[in-house]
Amino acid sequence: MNNKSGKDSAKKTNQSRSLTVSLAASLAVILSALVFSDGLDVDQIVSRLLWPLSRLMLFICLGLLIGQMIEASGWVNTMAVIARPLFRFGRLGDHCSAAFTAAFFSGVTANAMLLDFFKEGHINRRQLFLSNFVNQLPAFFLHLPTTFFIVLPLTGWAGALYFLITFLAVLMRTVIFLIYGRLTLRADKMEAKSEVSGNIPRDRKARGDIWERIRSRLPRRITRIAIYVIPIYTLVFVLNAMGLFDALREALARYVVTSLMPIESLSVIILSFAAEFTSGFATAGALLEAGVLTVKQTVLALLIGNVLAFPVRALRHQLPRYIGIFAPRMGTQLLLLGQGFRVGSIVVVGLIYYYVA
Secondary structure, three states, X not given: OHHHHHHXXXXXXXXHHHHHHHXXXXXXXXXXXXXXXXXXXXXXXXXXXXXXXXXXXXXXHHHHHHHHHHHHOOOHHHHHOOOHHHHHHOOOHHHHHHHHHHHOOOHXXXXXXXXXXXXXXXXOHHHHHHHHHHOHHHHHHHHHHHHHHHHHHHHOHHHHHHHHHHHHHHHHHHHHHHHHHHHHOOOOHHHXXXXXXXXXXXXXXXXXXXXXXXXXXXXXXXXXXXXXHHHHHHHXXXXXXXXXXXXXXXXXXXXXXXXXXXXXXXXXXXXXXXXXXXXXXXXXXXXXXXXXXXXXXXXXXXXXXXXXXXXXXXXXXXXXXXXXHHOHHHHHHHHHHHHHHHXXXXXXXXXXXXXXX
């Protein structure tokens, strides 16, 4: 018991030191940006960095809390019912199925659940990776209401085709991942343990035990995530404010303007990279309405913008979250592989549309 207490105390001390170093590094980056960048001031730092970063950390904390409550309360089997046939076919198990269900409401919660299941031995590394990739399907529907009813009035039929193609892409890779799991995973002891451990009745879990488990784990998880998220998010913000991502957008976009895509489509592609995603679709709709672009050219321009947005979007929005939750190595691997599969599937379906339409 004393050894365990000593180890816990050492871990807390190390985490505190790491968090102090992380915050100091973030502050140094902010001060350097204020000194050397003419386009930044204190008001912008507060409104465009500190407030969004605080909101991001709040959502991450809520996602972690919900994930801990689901696992500690024994709700895994209940949540797994929805997608159980698919995940049994893919040999991913009930725990991955529960995370899939949670992903319809929060990607952070789903990823936190997967990491906890992996650390506790309920799933193996391959199951974690495959489940994270499959969770791109609920993520598509999670963001759909906020995009579909904005984009469709702006771009009409072209926007509908764009959403259809991206949906077929995510559906295609989901099927491929499940088939791959079916062929490569075995119904071994790991999966048997996953099935049994989720069957603990909720009434056998005292509320005090649940909250004690959450209280002992959640602060450490939040601290570990903050160590990575805060400096990475700060660095990405400063690089964006200095114009790095704008230059990257334009450099990438120029390579795809060919005889197939008129020069006017360049603005669509560049604007589709912007933080306010509707600007790209609004421009596409205006060019389509004016007859500058055909429906097919508009759809292709939006798909190209989606594909080329990968490095910008991944660095700006997803890298801090993935590294924060999964740690640098695993988080980077998951992000690069997942986005690589996403881009590849969109390219494949987009090429089919190009040659068939």
